[in-house]
Amino acid sequence: MTGFGRRPARRGRDIPALLGDFGHDLPTLAATPATRPEPDPFSRLVSRRGPTGPGRAAALAPVSVWRMTSEQTPVVWPLIAASGLPPTGAQIGIDLLSGGAFYCDPIGWVTDDDIPVTNPNVVVFGKPGRGKSATVKAFALRMLGYGYRALILGDTKDEYEPLCRALEVEPFVVGHGLPARVNPLAFGPLGHNWASLAAAEAQRREAIMFARWIVLIRGLVGSQHVPFGPVEETAVGEALRILTGYRSGATRLTEVTIPQLWAALDQPTGQLVAICRYADRRHFLDATRTLRDALGSLVKGSLAGLFDDHTTIAVDWRAPIQSLSLSRLEPLGDQAVGIALTCLNSWGQAMREIADPGDLRIVIRDETWRQMRLGPEAMKSLDANLRLSRRDADVQILLAHKPSDMLTAGDTTSQAVAIARDLLHLCDCKILHGQDQAVADELGTLLGLTPLAQQVVTGWANAGKGRALWLVGDRAFQVQTVLTEPELRLTYTNDALKAG
Numbered sequence: 001m002t003g004f005g006r007r008p009a010r011r012g013r014d015i016p017a018l019l020g021d022f023g024h025d026l027p028t029l030a031a032t033p034a035t036r037p038e039p040d041p042f043s044r045l046v047s048r049r050g051p052t053g054p055g056r057a058a059a060l061a062p063v064s065v066w067r068m069t070s071e072q073t074p075v076v077w078p079l080i081a082a083s084g085l086p087p088t089g090a091q092i093g094i095d096l097l098s099g100g101a102f103y104c105d106p107i108g109w110v111t112d113d114d115i116p117v118t119n120p121n122v123v124v125f126g127k128p129g130r131g132k133s134a135t136v137k138a139f140a141l142r143m144l145g146y147g148y149r150a151l152i153l154g155d156t157k158d159e160y161e162p163l164c165r166a167l168e169v170e171p172f173v174v175g176h177g178l179p180a181r182v183n184p185l186a187f188g189p190l191g192h193n194w195a196s197l198a199a200a201e202a203q204r205r206e207a208i209m210f211a212r213w214i215v216l217i218r219g220l221v222g223s224q225h226v227p228f229g230p231v232e233e234t235a236v237g238e239a240l241r242i243l244t245g246y247r248s249g250a251t252r253l254t255e256v257t258i259p260q261l262w263a264a265l266d267q268p269t270g271q272l273v274a275i276c277r278y279a280d281r282r283h284f285l286d287a288t289r290t291l292r293d294a295l296g297s298l299v300k301g302s303l304a305g306l307f308d309d310h311t312t313i314a315v316d317w318r319a320p321i322q323s324l325s326l327s328r329l330e331p332l333g334d335q336a337v338g339i340a341l342t343c344l345n346s347w348g349q350a351m352r353e354i355a356d357p358g359d360l361r362i363v364i365r366d367e368t369w370r371q372m373r374l375g376p377e378a379m380k381s382l383d384a385n386l387r388l389s390r391r392d393a394d395v396q397i398l399l400a401h402k403p404s405d406m407l408t409a410g411d412t413t414s415q416a417v418a419i420a421r422d423l424l425h426l427c428d429c430k431i432l433h434g435q436d437q438a439v440a441d442e443l444g445t446l447l448g449l450t451p452l453a454q455q456v457v458t459g460w461a462n463a464g465k466g467r468a469l470w471l472v473g474d475r476a477f478q479v480q481t482v483l484t485e486p487e488l489r490l491t492y493t494n495d496a497l498k499a500g
């Protein structure tokens with residue numbers, strides 16, 4: 001039978017022969033001396049009683065036996081378990097307590113009932129240069145892959161520009177003499193299709209918009225150390241209702257600017273005086289003098305040419321990142337920058353009131369301490385911006401130097417501390433980069449850190465860039481942010497030092 005016989009091997013040409021036929025000679029490798037394969041170290045299994053053979057006694061290994069409760073076990077045998085956070089979201093770096101990778105996924109944490117986190121907001125504290133911004137930039141960049149987009153509400157050092165350009169987005173530049181204007185009193189998407197809204201819906205939206213505007217004006221007036229009480233609130237509220245046309249039942253609301261608001265208060269109409277229940281014009285002017293002066297000085301000063309007209313920028317909400325560069329304001333001082341941040345905050349909140357489902361966004365407020373330092377009213381306005389934010393799908397990130405930035409210079413009254421604590425409660429994830437020893441106390445009083453955790457922040461975290469104590473709800477993690485080489489380039493902020 002030949003049918004089942006082995007077929008003669010077909011001899012084809014191999015690659016060198018094939019190439020040789022066409023006149024190409026492949027270089028040959030020098031023959032390497034044959035190496036002996038390493039012996040397999042696990043060729044034989046050893047039984048539970050140990051290796052047997054001449055000279056060996058078959059006996060169980062002398063293991064000591066201990067009996068204890070599960071509460072005592074970790075003391076004798078400090079088992080290091082995994083972090084307990086699921087590996088979802090952005091991989092940040094190394095969790096040094098477990099040795100595993102650390103992932104940050106604020107919205108994922110909120111939706112997971114096993115993690116004690118109820119809001120996706122993040123506050124980052126740390127001494128300048130400890131890597132706060134770099135960690136946040138890396139987080140934003142790594143979340144892009146999960147469909148998140150980033151919005152930088154005020155880049156006071158233009159340090160997000162390399163990141164924007166790497167993502168092929170040109171940041172907006174806000175500064176005197178530049179065309180970009182942002183109107184903090186813009187309606188945002190809530191003002192769309194006003195004419196076709198049902199009365200109840202129009203009223204609901206009106207309440208949201210007016211609440212935001214009052215919060216903004218309160219923060220701005222408060223930054224001039226002028227009180228903003230019910231008298232001022234009524235005057236501003238009514239002036240806005242008249243100017244927008246809401247009071248006269250207009251089907252299309254008119255957008256107002258801050259100079260228009262100031263003019264309406266400074267030259268009150270009979271209608272405004274009557275609605276605010278003043279006897280006459282003189283009475284109105286006397287009662288609102290400090291308010292008008294504070295707004296007037298802002299209109300002519302810090303806001304002039306920046307936040308005093310209708311918005312001229314068109315934000316592309318489909319772009320992976322959008323940023324507003326503010327470094328041009330730096331020479332004007334901390335207060336002017338703080339006021340600009342307050343305006344941008346309010347505008348940013350308006351823009352995010354309504355968003356398409358699935359529009360996940362990371363809203364970054366770097367250098368928030370400048371706004372915090374404006375005083376309790378500015379703090380309240382920041383607090384309200386986070387609180388009023390209707391969008392649970394936004395991860396809001398605040399960056400500041402130290403917890404006491406939230407207390408205005410020297411103001412450690414219980415009210416100021418209460419406002420600061422309130423704001424901290426709105427951020428269930430806290431990232432604590434290195435701090436000096438002098439700040440240890442406030443870590444305890446304002447953040448409730450134990451002495452051991454304080455030491456991690458003032459010692460370990462302070463000794464390296466990107467090191468931070470992460471508080472996720474009531475759990476703590478000691479994390480080293482690991483940056484890739486391109487990220488190191490995009491987050492580099494020491495250009496000025498290097499040039500020097």
Ligand SMILES: Nc1ncnc2c1ncn2[C@@H]1O[C@H](COP(=O)(O)OP(=O)(O)O)[C@@H](O)[C@H]1O
Binds near residue numbers: 128131480
């Ligand atoms: N995890 C890290 N590894 C290496 N370098 C880092 C890390 N974090 C920050 N840096 C570098 O340190 C410098 C200061 O960081 P930055 O984020 O600007 O500090 P901060 O915002 O706290 O003032 C930057 O040049 C940055 O590239």
Ligand SMILES: [Mg+2]
Binds near residue numbers: 134
């Ligand atoms: Mg920074």
